[in-house]
Amino acid sequence: MIPSSELVINPDNSIYHLNLQPHQLADTIITVGDPERVPSISQFFDSIEVKIHKREFITHTGMYKGKRISVISTGMGTDNVEVLMTELDALVNVDFKTRKIKEKLTSLTIIRVGTSGSLQEDIKVGSLLASQNAVGMDTLMQFYRLEQSQKEQEISQQIKENTQVDFNPYIVSADENLVNHFTKNDASDSLKMIKGNTLTCPGFYAPQGREVRLKPKIDNYLDKIRNKIDDFQLTNMEMETAGYYAMGRLLGHKMISLNAILANRITHQFSENPQEEVNRLIHYTLEKISSL
Ligand SMILES: O=P(O)(O)O[C@H]1O[C@H](CO)[C@@H](O)[C@H]1O
Numbered sequence: 001m002i003p004s005s006e007l008v009i010n011p012d013n014s015i016y017h018l019n020l021q022p023h024q025l026a027d028t029i030i031t032v033g034d035p036e037r038v039p040s041i042s043q044f045f046d047s048i049e050v051k052i053h054k055r056e057f058i059t060h061t062g063m064y065k066g067k068r069i070s071v072i073s074t075g076m077g078t079d080n081v082e083v084l085m086t087e088l089d090a091l092v093n094v095d096f097k098t099r100k101i102k103e104k105l106t107s108l109t110i111i112r113v114g115t116s117g118s119l120q121e122d123i124k125v126g127s128l129l130a131s132q133n134a135v136g137m138d139t140l141m142q143f144y145r146l147e148q149s150q151k152e153q154e155i156s157q158q159i160k161e162n163t164q165v166d167f168n169p170y171i172v173s174a175d176e177n178l179v180n181h182f183t184k185n186d187a188s189d190s191l192k193m194i195k196g197n198t199l200t201c202p203g204f205y206a207p208q209g210r211e212v213r214l215k216p217k218i219d220n221y222l223d224k225i226r227n228k229i230d231d232f233q234l235t236n237m238e239m240e241t242a243g244y245y246a247m248g249r250l251l252g253h254k255m256i257s258l259n260a261i262l263a264n265r266i267t268h269q270f271s272e273n274p275q276e277e278v279n280r281l282i283h284y285t286l287e288k289i290s291s292l
């Protein structure tokens, strides 16, 4: 039995931070950083049955073309992702009455719809990119037992050496079937989704090599991370994907992260209309989800 200090359930039978009761969550979930992106997505639902919020976690659950979907915001960073993933998992895999783990586990399908900056000149602002792999430059996985393949360990070691950080970055892949589904473009598709490898950073400024008033500790950071390591090349950076992929691998949920590229860090460009880029990603994602 999981004590009430470890798994906090509110008096209305909802989980502590998400404020959701088990029946209010769909098995297909879209996650976003920006809370305002939740209604931008749910406005296209045919019906909405649940609207709940607490802190930065806003949830709308409804139907889109016959599929039940929850869209949830997390705010920024992998610390919030850890809370979200643990509580989503508890909603489906822990019996709230007995506080015991269920015998039959449910695997959720979770699709991140986010924004990101490109690390390669040819990945232009406005591109849509699915993260095939993600590298975590945060320390979340110092607190979990995440297994890494030989290849993942080698890439991690090389990034550690190149950047001289004091911890091992972690590397995790997306669900392969979801990558294939979301990157399969027909000739009739007006939008294309490319595949990439995403660096997840614990901040927007120095952790992504930006300098405003404070000089980052790591000189020439972008040059140190964007070059090929064997056949592996990082394509873009943001702040959540690796946390999702690692928690998804640990908990047995299927994950993919889809990114609208808003910045090109090599050509020093930023989108003139970020909302338009995000809207294109939303339309693309909803159409692909309806045929999942
Ligand atoms: O647009 P979202 O989903 O928030 O994602 C990206 O944008 C935020 C930074 O501006 C970070 O959360 C980063 O990961």
Ligand SMILES: O=c1cc[nH]c(=O)[nH]1
Pocket: 115, 116, 117, 118, 204, 208, 237, 238, 239, 262, 263
């Ligand atoms: O450069 C960028 C753009 C969006 N989000 C990020 O985290 N970085």
